[in-house]
Each structure stands twice: as C-alpha cells, then as structure tokens.
Amino acid sequence: MMKIIDELKGAKTVAVSGHIRPDGDCIGSVMGLYLYLKKEMPEAQIDAYLEKPAEIFGCIDHIEDVKSEFNTDRVYDVFVALDTTDDRLGEAQAIYRRAHKKINVDHHVSNKGCGDVNIVEPERSSTAELLYELMDPEKVDVQIAKALYIGIIHDTGVLRYSNTAPRTLQITSELVKFGFDFSEIIEETFYERTYLQTQIMGRAILESVRFMDNRCIVSMVTRRMMEFYRVTPKDLDGIVNHLQSVKDVDCSIFMYETGTLEYKVSMRSNGKVDVSAVAMKFGGGGHVRAAGCTMNGTYHDNINNLSIEIAEQLKAAGKNT
Ligand code: 5GP
Numbered sequence: 330m331m332k333i334i335d336e337l338k339g340a341k342t343v344a345v346s347g348h349i350r351p352d353g354d355c356i357g358s359v360m361g362l363y364l365y366l367k368k369e370m371p372e373a374q375i376d377a378y379l380e381k382p383a384e385i386f387g388c389i390d391h392i393e394d395v396k397s398e399f400n401t402d403r404v405y406d407v408f409v410a411l412d413t414t415d416d417r418l419g420e421a422q423a424i425y426r427r428a429h430k431k432i433n434v435d436h437h438v439s440n441k442g443c444g445d446v447n448i449v450e451p452e453r454s455s456t457a458e459l460l461y462e463l464m465d466p467e468k469v470d471v472q473i474a475k476a477l478y479i480g481i482i483h484d485t486g487v488l489r490y491s492n493t494a495p496r497t498l499q500i501t502s503e504l505v506k507f508g509f510d511f512s513e514i515i516e517e518t519f520y521e522r523t524y525l526q527t528q529i530m531g532r533a534i535l536e537s538v539r540f541m542d543n544r545c546i547v548s549m550v551t552r553r554m555m556e557f558y559r560v561t562p563k564d565l566d567g568i569v570n571h572l573q574s575v576k577d578v579d580c581s582i583f584m585y586e587t588g589t590l591e592y593k594v595s596m597r598s599n600g601k602v603d604v605s606a607v608a609m610k611f612g613g614g615g616h617v618r619a620a621g622c623t624m625n626g627t628y629h630d631n632i633n634n635l636s637i638e639i640a641e642q643l644k645a646a647g648k649n650t
C-alpha cells in the first residue's frame with residue numbers, strides 16, 4: 330500500500346481538513362494526520378482546518394491548533410481532505426479549490442473521489458483506520474495513536490457495528506499498545522452526556538413514532554426545543570442510534586430543524602435498507618447503515634418523501650427473501 334508521505338514530497342505548505350459538523354472520526358483523522366505530518370515534515374507548515382470541535386475532544390493533543398477561521402486566500406501546496414467530499418468541506422472548500430495538489434482520503438460509499446489523488450475505501454470502518462494504513466507504524470506515537478483510536482471507536486460505535494473488520498481490531502490493538510487510557514477515552518468522548526443532552530434525547534425518544542409495520546421509527550427536534558434545553562446540534566449526536574436499537578426496527582430517521590422548513594436528517598439501518606442510497610436521492614450520502622442529508626419542506630413532507638424510498642427498498646428486499 331502506498332504511504333501518504335510519498336504524495337507530500339517537496340510540499341512546503343500542507344492543509345488538512347474534514348467535513349462540516351465534524352464527528353469523532355473526522356476530528357480524530359484530521360488531528361492524527363496533522364500530528365503525524367508535523368513530526369514527519371518539520372520544515373513544512375502544516376495547518377488543520379475544522380469547524381470548532383466539541384469540548385469532549387479536548388483530550389486530543391494540540392486540538393487548540395485547529396483553525397476555525399478560514400482564510401480563503403491561502404494557496405497550499407497540498408490539501409488533504411479527510412472523511413469527506415469537497416462539497417462538505419464548508420468554508421475550507423475555497424482553500425481546497427486553490428491548492429496545487431488535492432488528496433482525498435475517505436471511506437464513504439457515496440464518495441466518488443474528489444482529488445488529484447483519491448484513496449477511498451468504503452469497506453474501511455473509518456477514515457482513521459485507513460489513515461493508519463497510510464502511515465509508517467514506526468513513526469506513530471502515543472498522541473497520534475490516541476487521535477486515530479478516537480476516530481475508529483466513534484465510527485464503529487466502540488467496535489460494535491458491522492463495519493468492524495478483523496483488520497480494524499488489529500489496528501486498534503496496535504494503537505492501544507501505546508498505553509493511553511482507552512477506557513477513559515471511550516467513557517468521556519463516547520458515552521458521557523450532559524444532563525441537558527440526556528433530557529433532549531429522552532424527549533426525542535418519548536415523542537418518536539413508528540410506521541410501516543413498526544419497521545421504521547422517526548423523531549425530530551425543533552429549534553424551539555433546542556433553545557428550551559439550551560443545546561446545539563452537537564448535543565443531538567447519538568439520538569438516532571437509540572432509535573435504531575428498538576426491537577424490529579429496520580430503519581430509523583432523526584431530524585432537527587436548521588432553518589425555516591429546513592432539516593438536517595440522520596438515518597440508520599440494520600442493513601436491510603441502504604440509507605446511503607436514500608440520502609443520495611436528497612443530495613446527501615454516507616454509508617449503507619448510517620447516512621444523512623439536508624431536506625427542505627415540512628417535517629411531514631420530509632418523512633413522506635423518505636418513506637417512499639425506504640418502502641421501495643424494503644419491498645424489493647422482501648421479494649428477494
Ligand atoms: P450522522 O447521521 O451521524 O450525521 O452521519 C452519518 C453518516 O452520514 C456519516 O458518515 C456522515 O459523514 C454522513 N452524512 C451525514 N450527513 C451527510 C450529508 O448531508 N451529506 C453526505 N454526503 N454525507 C452525510
């Protein structure tokens with residue numbers, strides 16, 4: 330397998346970034362590569378760009394270096410886009426476009442590759458796992474290992490989802506050998522929730538509705554609810570996973586209001602529905618079992634439109650079994 334450093338030879342300035350509303354894999358990957366390149370290319374200037382990471386990721390070394398102000402006039406020798414396509418880079422997209430060389434490393438099935446160099450492997454559990462393969466294991470240190478570990482556990486639901494392959498576990502084992510407190514990381518970045526986060530999750534679950542013979546479940550959070558509980562979109566992570574863990578549910582939908590008649594949609598499935606295909610119909614993407622999109626329209630119109638796609642898939646799957 331090629332190594333990322335071979336694609337960066339001679340570069341004096343390198344930018345590393347990931348998608349908008351960055352999650353654990355996105356942040357872990359960006360920071361893992363950032364720390365690795367700082368060490369491997371001491372002469373070069375390495376910058377990490379991301380929307381401000383959630384506080385729980387404060388345990389990642391040098392997270393304070395992340396630039397959340399985007400100087401779109403900057404021209405980098407190389408720009409590495411991680412865990413995303415260029416259209417989800419947000420404000421960093423303008424910087425990406427100007428870069429002399431674009432490298433895209435990702436594991437989303439919906440990504441067709443948007444760089445001059447594309448390393449897109451949908452069978453990988455996480456971008457962090459794929460990045461580890463692109464690094465020289467001898468050059469990985471405890472801080473890089475910790476960042477990559479966070480990426481892997483967040484995208485695999487702590488090594489629980491079906492995207493966890495034997496190789497994922499091997500890599501995870503190599504990472505934990507560095508001796509960081511993985512148990513504390515899992516607790517503090519994955520499971521721990523504030524009281525208000527727990528309350529709004531409880532409310533979303535309480536108000537959820539099942540349909541299609543209880544094979545689908547949906548819930549939503551309005552802007553007013555978010556104001557009432559004093560939470561932001563970052564605080565809603567994990568709600569859709571709880572909906573998906575309901576017995577007999579094949580597909581779950583969670584949405585929150587982002588503007589007038591605008592909703593951010595998250596979907597999960599047990600594999601019977603390809604939610605990435607559903608999300609792609611509405612301009613989004615993701616993985617077979619976890620995907621998302623942004624939809625315009627009323628809550629009920631959105632459910633109707635999503636249900637049509639989901640029902641078609643369940644019908645087709647039913648015919649095949
Ligand atoms: P989540 O529901 O946790 O926000 O996202 C689930 C998966 O779908 C993640 O891999 C995420 O990157 C992807 N995803 C979520 N929203 C979008 C979107 O609007 N567009 C694309 N292309 N992918 C998305």
Ligand code: MN
Nearest residue numbers: 354412456484
């Ligand atoms: Mn990911």
